[in-house]
Amino acid sequence: VDHSAFKPTGKLVSLALHGPPPRLRGLSGLASVFSSRTSRKSVSRAGDDNDMEEGEGYRNPTEVQMSQLVLPCHTNHRGELSVGQLLKWIDTMACLSAERHAGCPCVTASMDDIYFEHTISVGQVVNIKAKVNRAFNSSMEVGIQVASEDLCSEKQWNVCKALATFVAHRELTKVKLKQITPRTEEEKTEHSVAAERRRMRLVYADTIKGLLANYAIQEDLDSRDCSCMVPAEKTRVESVELVLPPHANHQGNTFGGQIMAWMENVATIAASRLCRGHPTLKAIEMFHFRGPSQVGDRLVLKAIVNNAFKHSMEVGVCVEAYRQEAETHRRHINSAFMTFVVLDADDQPQMLPWIWPQPGEGERRYREASARKKIRLDRKYIVSCKQAEMPLSVPWDPSNQVYLSYNNVSSLKMLMAKDDWVLSSEISQVRLYSLEEDKFFSFHLEMVVHVDAAQAFLLLSDLQRRPEWDKHYRSVELVQQVDEDDAIYHIISPALGRDAKPQDFVILASRRKPCDNGDPYVIAMRSVTLPTYCETPEYRRAETLCSGFCLWREGDQLTKVSYYNQVSPDILNYVTTNVSGLSSEFYTTFKACERFLLDNRNDLAPSLQTL
Ligand code: COA
Ligand code: ADP
Secondary structure: OHHHHHOOOOOOOOOOOOOOOOOOOOOOHHHHHHOOOOOOOOOOOEOEOOOOOOOOOOOOOOOEEEEEEOOHHHEOOOOEEOHHHHHHHHHHHHHHHHHHHHOOOEEEEEEOOEEOOOOOEOOOEEEEEEEEEEEOOOEEEEEEEEEEEOOOOOOEEEEEEEEEEEEEOEOOEOOOOOOOOOOOHHHHHHHHHHHHHHHHHHOHHHHHHHHHHHOOOOOOHHHOOHHHEEEHHHHOEEEEEEOOHHHEOOOOEEOHHHHHHHHHHHHHHHHHHHHOOOEEEEEEOOEEOOOOOEOOOEEEEEEEEEEEOOOOEEEEEEEEEEOHHHOOOOEEEEEEEEEEEEEOOOOOEOOOOEEEOOOOHHHHHHHHHHHHHHHHHHHHHHHHOOHHHOOOOEEOOHHHHHHHHHHHHHHHHHHHHOOOOEEEEEEOOEEEEEEEOOOOEEEEEEEEEOOOHHHHHHHHHOHHHHHHOOOOOOEEEEEEEOOOOEEEEEEEEOOOOOOOOOEEEEEEEEEEOOOOOOOOEEEEEEEEEOHHHOOOOOOEEOOOOEEEEEEEEEEOOEEEEEEEEEOOHHHHHHHHHHHOOOOOHHHHHHHHHHHHHHHOOOOOOHHHHHO
8 A cells, every 4th residue: 555655756866776786695495495485396405505695604503404214113004204203303303403592401382383295205315404583582483394305316395394482491590592693584584574473373372262262163064964974982092101211301301292293193093083094194283382291291192083074184182191199180281183184096185974073072173173174274375375376455354363464564574584675776865775576576765763663663553644744645544453453444545647546445554563672663564355345436446465664773762764565566667667766756755754753753652651
């Protein structure tokens, strides 16, 4: 929407084009597959330092690598690497990377969703890389990339990527981790987006609870063919494990990877009981290690098929721990939901029988599994879809609000972290940068203003004040205050160029305060669609994919204000007119923004105190 703010006036201003020399860039290689939006099918050889972007010799100091030859003892009956074994390696790698950064013992706090793209066969090599994306207070986000390699053909595949949170523990004292300084473009992106992912993770349980409560799942049990139904009870599994020293770390705490492997084992048995075949695990939903367990604990693992869809099923697993001497005192330490498919000889998913749930708890889980499936599909689409494949406007509804808001902020942060921004022009210390990519053209404007960053953030994040400085915002209506930091606005702009009709936009604006000192304040905007605000004949509906402000505190009463915009096709002409120096409209509008900030820098809004 903000592109409307930068309409050309036709006034000619000549600007010097003096971008910095192009940076020396290595091959992107594995670096790009760490990015949460990339899903390349082939990757560079793990072990090559292809992801160096800071010159020869650079290697992320927290990075650890492992290569394992897959032997028969690691495989299931299909001759494929068992996911349980893979999870143990993933957790070990992530733990080593976390401990390398923390310098003290670390435990797994959570694991984000994992989608398995490929199975790994006996005789192949699995290459695992892990590095710390960001350290917060006592916790860290670790990114793990798994690839497989066929030694005979030299072919390589991405298997999955995982994001784990580890918490550092030192006896008696609370750990304050040192910060990570990202160097490459990929590290900067991951570092920046990690803060947004953390936000989503910490509200995950509540989000899912809220969503499940709001879903009205159709009662379809009566319409199903009873002849091919399997009672859920038949799939129930219960198994106990004794935690021995080889299952634990040097502190005596059970390895998270070991628990995940045991969970995968019981889930696979439950899934096999439904399909009477060999199921393949496709996805694990995000989960949280609720509490520790130690050597000597007994872990009771329970699993059952919650629901079976046409080609996939959801198996739920829950884990309780107890000591021998207090068997009745069971601690619930974990629950997870796993999606399995059954593949035929051509690797196509087979049809599955329906499930007949137990009345009561079973029916509740059956309904919740359907809701989780919908949430999972929505989330996968919004969170992991490549920007170029996504329509500009995504329908907004309460069920995807958390993910759209995440997508909104992370898209802007990814745009900010790009390495190839080129300084196109500078007038009176307002700098204009541009970025040319395969499918997109983006620009950003930057200036330093004598105003406090928190105050600038408040003033700019209230879009209803935008018409005060931006003449291209004719009116702004707050449609819905979604939560404290997210709001939907309907904006009307005057007609563009020779267009007879004024434009309107429906946008989601998401604002974020800094997670730590090095972070900017962010105000991200993207178009959404709302059934109550459909396109009308009165206005031409316009859209923005990714735009917004980033504000860096440069000192007391000194803020670097940057405005970013990934240009949508309808305004390309206006933007290129400005970028090529044929108009000074960007400059004029940005200067008006500065004036607005200076004029209002002493308005003490009550909420400023909380920033
Ligand atoms: N996902 C990611 N991080 C989480 C989280 C979750 N679901 N819940 C808490 N955290 C993070 C917090 O953000 C905080 O990070 P910060 O210090 O960087 O701000 C950190 O964990 C500590 O949070 P706090 O609220 O003080 O602790 P807690 O009481 O929630 O305990 C654990 C968190 C992980 C330490 C605790 O649940 C635990 O011991 N779990 C078992 C860990 C374990 O043993 N794992 C191996 C397998 S058993
Ligand atoms: P919820 O019941 O809300 O799904 P829980 O944490 O209690 O959450 O359980 C997680 C999953 O573990 C359940 O969905 C179910 O699939 C499985 N599960 C829980 N209890 C049992 C049990 N007694 N027997 C078999 N499976 C169980």
